[in-house]
Amino acid sequence: MSPLDEQDLTRALRAEAARPELSPLGLDDVKGTARGIQRRRRIATGLAAAAVVATVVPGALLLGGTGPAPDAPVDDPDVVEVAYGQRILLDLRELPAGDAAESPVLVDGDLVLPDGTVVEGPDTMGGGIADVVPLGDTWAMAYDPGRGGEYDIVRVDTREQLQSPDTLAQSRLAHDPATGRVAWAEFGGGQLPTIVVVDETGQELWRAEVAEGQAFEIVEPLGFDGEDVVYRFGGDPRTAEARRVGPDGVQRTITDGTPTSLSPAGDAMVVNEQRRDGTTCSAVVATDDGAPLWPQACDFSLGTFSPDGRFVSTGISELSGPDAAATGVVDARTGELVATYAYADGAQSITGGARWESASSLLLGYQQSDTDTDPAAPARYALLRVDLGEGEAQTVGPVLDFDPAFDTGGLRHFPR
Amino acid sequence: MAGSEAGTTMLRERDRDADFAAYMAVRQPSLLRTAYLLAGDAHTAEDLVQTALAKLYLSWDKVRDPELLDGYVRRILVNEHNSLWRRAWKRREQASETLPEQGYADAPDDGLQAALWDFVQTLPRKQRAVVVLRYYEDMSEAEIAQVLGISPGTVKSQASRALAALRGRVADQPGLAGYRPSTTEGGEA
Numbered sequence A: 001m002s003p004l005d006e007q008d009l010t011r012a013l014r015a016e017a018a019r020p021e022l023s024p025l026g027l028d029d030v031k032g033t034a035r036g037i038q039r040r041r042r043i044a045t046g047l048a049a050a051a052v053v054a055t056v057v058p059g060a061l062l063l064g065g066t067g068p069a070p071d072a073p074v075d076d077p078d079v080v081e082v083a084y085g086q087r088i089l090l091d092l093r094e095l096p097a098g099d100a101a102e103s104p105v106l107v108d109g110d111l112v113l114p115d116g117t118v119v120e121g122p123d124t125m126g127g128g129i130a131d132v133v134p135l136g137d138t139w140a141m142a143y144d145p146g147r148g149g150e151y152d153i154v155r156v157d158t159r160e161q162l163q164s165p166d167t168l169a170q171s172r173l174a175h176d177p178a179t180g181r182v183a184w185a186e187f188g189g190g191q192l193p194t195i196v197v198v199d200e201t202g203q204e205l206w207r208a209e210v211a212e213g214q215a216f217e218i219v220e221p222l223g224f225d226g227e228d229v230v231y232r233f234g235g236d237p238r239t240a241e242a243r244r245v246g247p248d249g250v251q252r253t254i255t256d257g258t259p260t261s262l263s264p265a266g267d268a269m270v271v272n273e274q275r276r277d278g279t280t281c282s283a284v285v286a287t288d289d290g291a292p293l294w295p296q297a298c299d300f301s302l303g304t305f306s307p308d309g310r311f312v313s314t315g316i317s318e319l320s321g322p323d324a325a326a327t328g329v330v331d332a333r334t335g336e337l338v339a340t341y342a343y344a345d346g347a348q349s350i351t352g353g354a355r356w357e358s359a360s361s362l363l364l365g366y367q368q369s370d371t372d373t374d375p376a377a378p379a380r381y382a383l384l385r386v387d388l389g390e391g392e393a394q395t396v397g398p399v400l401d402f403d404p405a406f407d408t409g410g411l412r413h414f415p416r
Numbered sequence B: 001m002a003g004s005e006a007g008t009t010m011l012r013e014r015d016r017d018a019d020f021a022a023y024m025a026v027r028q029p030s031l032l033r034t035a036y037l038l039a040g041d042a043h044t045a046e047d048l049v050q051t052a053l054a055k056l057y058l059s060w061d062k063v064r065d066p067e068l069l070d071g072y073v074r075r076i077l078v079n080e081h082n083s084l085w086r087r088a089w090k091r092r093e094q095a096s097e098t099l100p101e102q103g104y105a106d107a108p109d110d111g112l113q114a115a116l117w118d119f120v121q122t123l124p125r126k127q128r129a130v131v132v133l134r135y136y137e138d139m140s141e142a143e144i145a146q147v148l149g150i151s152p153g154t155v156k157s158q159a160s161r162a163l164a165a166l167r168g169r170v171a172d173q174p175g176l177a178g179y180r181p182s183t184t185e186g187g188e189a
Helices: A006-018 A027-050 B002-039 B042-062 B066-090 B112-120 B125-136 B141-148 B152-172
Strands: A086-089 A105-107 A110-112 A128-135 A138-144 A152-155 A182-188 A191-198 A204-209 A219-225 A228-233 A241-245 A251-256 A258-262 A268-274 A280-286 A302-305 A311-314 A318-320 A325-331 A337-342 A347-358 A361-369 A379-387 A392-400 A411-413
Touching (some): A006 B002, A027 B042, A086 A392, A182 A219, A191 A228, A228 A258, A280 A302, A302 A347, A311 A347, B002 B066, B112 B125, B112 B152, B125 B152, B141 B152
Antiparallel strands (some): A105 A110, A105 A411, A241 A251, A258 A268, A302 A311, A311 A325, A318 A347, A325 A337
């Protein structure tokens, strides 16, 4: 008996790929399609402006409650007693129903605001809502009407485009809870990639070109450290850097690696470093000199800081099998284990990343099936709250039934 | 002056088109094959590639590093394919649980290749994208992670789960005697 190996699969795919007769396209075909896309983009941009539906979310999508206004001052997080080393069971069959989310959530591509307003996501090829942050008494979102990764920064209440005319923006928005400032990166329109900072009314405060002669480069602002914006520079994880830039336009590299999160005080950040074998190690480093605060972790990746900066969540994980457990939260300053996620049986995955709701709770998109032997087995989906103070998880909103085409990446939460 | 500017613009566009056409000529056959493996039928594959190349054409001036072009266009291709699914879900169309007709089953192999292709078509779309990029395009986990915008760990787990599922399906097919998943001796393939 010979085992089915990877070469069998490669041979089968090559044989199948060679089989059909596929018609090559001419340049005119492609240019004609490009013109059509350009027309649809112009229309879609107009439709995006009209897509904000002021309606109460019906039935199954009622995930939002009557949360606080987005411009409400950020409270000093209450210090919640959190036990270290706790094990929190994630099992949709067991979890109690919790309160509605107090910050925006994305359900299959549509944005549900805390007051129940639904902002419909684009129903066009390659579109989506990638990020949402408070902007004064409304919200700003990174909205792609269908360009496949090129965004508009749109003010939710007036549907006004915030980035410069004729430019496109990247997917990430940074928000400073202390001052209400918002930052994004825009490109095109004859300018190199540029970080733009606005105040809570959307009025531009300053901008700085951050590219090095490249017309396009991945630039993701993470947050603010004083006047400076701290950002990721570079799309290739092998060469990406954490950098900072101030109103004077002077850029400084902080450290190599891909930064993913900045502490609320701006003094520390999470950096992922890709090794030669393709695996990734994560570290919390000081923003001023890039020195690690504790030895880097290589068996799990790090995600985002809690609002009080005490904790760091871990990245997306997929686990299966009885007694499987994954690191969930660590102490930001020491790396000490705060919580692991435990599973009963079957296959589970945290699909939407874990984002903080408060200083002691975080929300994550989650899917669970009852078997780990068949990846196509029916799964259910829910937004979960992990409450570190109570040491338990809850469902937030309904548990959605299996749908083979459900976009699990479209079930996630945006912290305020 | 204006005439000179217009002439320069036309020249630039002509250069741009020539560069793009050269890229298309080299890469299009491979993109079509990859798109076919993602989509499972020739017409959808041609549509996917047409849209992906059109989007690349619109972004052509922004991509300065030629080494990034292939990853960029593959990313568009996979996103386009995922969007087709997403739009289908929005219309509440249910994906078929049944396997596609096997018009290509005249392959002179032992049945394993055709069976594997059938099984690949039933994989969830993200797993299928990982499988196509890993085992057809021969990309590394890190490269796939970059193209799909996910972590290398997720690529690894998706590929591993897909392979486990395929082994399970092969083992369940009585007509594929001689092929059994390796669970003991020989370890993981």
